[in-house]
Amino acid sequence: MSAARGWWRGKSTPAKVETYTRWSFHFFAVIEVAALGLPVFGQVGPGLAGWLLAMVAGHAALCAVTASRALDWTRGRREQPVRLRWALGAASYGLVVATLVIQEYGPKGDGVATATGTVFGGVMIFGAGTAALGVRAPRRVSALVAGFAAGAGALSLLLGVPGPAALAATIAVLVGGAFLAFTSMFSVWLLDAVYELDAARETRARLAVAEERLRFGRDLHDVLGRNLAVIALKSELAVQLARRGRPEAVDQMTEVQRVAQESQREVRDVVRGYREADLGIELRGAQGVLKAAGIDCEMSGENRAAVLPGEVQSALGWVVREATTNVLRHGEAARCAVSLRMLEGRVVLTVENDGASGAPGRASGAADGGGGSGIAGLRERLAVVDGTLTAGAVGGDGFRLVAEVPLADVSGVTS
Template sequence: MRGPGAWWRAQSTPAKVETYTRWSFHSFALIEVSTVGLPAFAQVGAPLALVMLPPLTVHALLVSVTSSRALDWTCGRREQPVRLIAALGVLTALLGIAALAVSEHGPSGDDVDTTAGTFFVVVVPFGVGMMALGMRRRRVLALLSGFAAGTWVAAFLIGRPAATAAATALAVLLIGGVLCLTSTFSVWLLNAVLELDTARETRTRLAVAEERLRFGRDLHDVMGRNLAVIALKSELAVQLARRERPEAVEQMIEVQRIARESQREVREVVRGYREVDLGVELLGAQGVLTAAGVECTVTGSASELPSAVQSALGWVVREATTNVLRHGDAGHCRVSLGVEGTRVVLTVENDGVERDRVPSTPTSKGSGLAGLRERLSAVDGTLEAGPVDGDRFRVVAEVPLPATATSSSSASPPPSSSPSPAPRPVNEEVAP
């Protein structure tokens, strides 16, 4: 069975931030009950404690539900919980007034005053802070000021001296202000993380779109002119044939030649698209991962490897980099290329193991791990992929060198660590 640690590592960074934020505010409900309700049994006795505990528990549960719905609203999953916020505000105000009344006109004794004061100082600021979690920032200050002013008025009307009432209102303003600031900052941080994650996904989609546009431009450049010539010559041949001119045959022969030439050029475009340069893919992977915030180190050189080996391993680099970007939550990725005996070994390892697992069954030909195994099998290569050491994911591809290749093709450090050129997008969706 998977433990809590494995579950936590399986979450993305936005999910981790949201979980941490959510349970931080859920803990406020436990703090209310544990710091006010339970100690009241020892301080003021069971009868008064039993009177205090039910409304306090209801307030704590309402705090927890409001914080949960407010965070859902922040993440765009629900509408703003206006009714819950209003209900929490009313209950908080009533409990605060009741605590002040008990402190002034309730049973005498220091323990009662202390318990009532603690009840007020915990319930009112916590309620204000949780309401701020589900409100726009420009309204939080009005909320806090309103509760502080209301506290002063209520305390004064209940019978407290003006100075004591002002001190009580100041306590609400300071403690509630800290909690409101905490709520506002937590919402801002969560929104920032969600926006960064959205930008990361958008960057990946733009890379795919850019590659599709490039391929479309290449096809347009090749086919546009030839199709225009074919259309003109076909039209000319029709006119000549209607006039029974023998030149019509020559024009159709020319159309046939241009059509065959177009087929050849299209094959060259597709072949150039499918046959990748391993050196370019290594530099491109480093550039893309670095831009995505993943620390990437690349060792080895592909300059002396045969083109068939480079093409097969280049697809491995594309697929592995795509998995890191789209399925993982990696902070570091290591890519190494080397020659071991008569085999070229490519290793791609990252620390985004739990989410980096991709299904071995391809959704289409040429995609996924099964697609990579098909490409490698064409050059008698092998592929191994899976988690290692509990928290890392490793892809290892081995391809035998052709008999004509020599051991001089051993990998050497890359010539430069300067920023890579515009990388070729790495995404299985664009694999033909």
């Protein structure tokens, strides 16, 4: 049981919906056998009942295979099962002819008429509903169902069934087939919508990561742009002075060396994340990004960020940034809560979200162990300010990340 539960939890939401849809269509085959094949044993003799059950079971199995192949086609994994649909249609009409022949020329009795009539209508209804899975255009689906209904009525008349009974069979197949066809089309549409929403979610996550890269690029540009321009100008000036034999060229090159060394230090600060960040801006940015991604974000205590020292804001700002990015990239969160509290001489930042079970092995909320951007990287940044980080699963599918940094003295702030 635990293995089955783990197998189910290991699937993404679209995969779960696809599995549910696929087995629903397989269950239709079970319903067909249970509703059409088994009742005949109480209506006709065991010999005839066995033959009817065998025909219904074969038709149900063909319906299950067709539904599976058609569903694969809708997902782009197979070619359109045209031959299989034609085979299903031929099998359906063949069973209809067989039931009509039994009704007209086989054993007489009310039970025989009831059994063959039930099999007649049911086979056509299930055949029309299943064949509709292999068609996308609604007009073609309508034409397919109408064709099954018209064929049922025409065969009934050709084999001597009275007009009113043939009309009733036509209407029954039309209504039942239309209902099953609509159910099939709606199920496929719902599955496509789930996959499209999942793809949109992945796109939003990639955009969030791209925004982080752009922000990093802007930081590097701010650091290097001005300094490189100064280096270029002073180098050119030093070249001109050297050509004229002026001793000031040495001073200019010394200044170039100083600017280059300063640039190296600033670049290292950017790469390592040691530049001071505004924690309040990071918190508001995280809330905006999460809400834009359709995740309900609860924020509390963000007004306390302004009184924190710059190095503490920088460390906690990275925690917020990385946690937000990983909530978007991993798991299937619908809710995320971020709180900033002051407790007994320390500041505590908590990021908690649900949907962590959707990504086995990489729980959402900064569980990514990539170099410098996962738990290890965040702990390194917090260690600079003597902070600690704990992270782990909570509840059934939740994930909680808690960062704590000791404070010497922060006045005017209460928890």
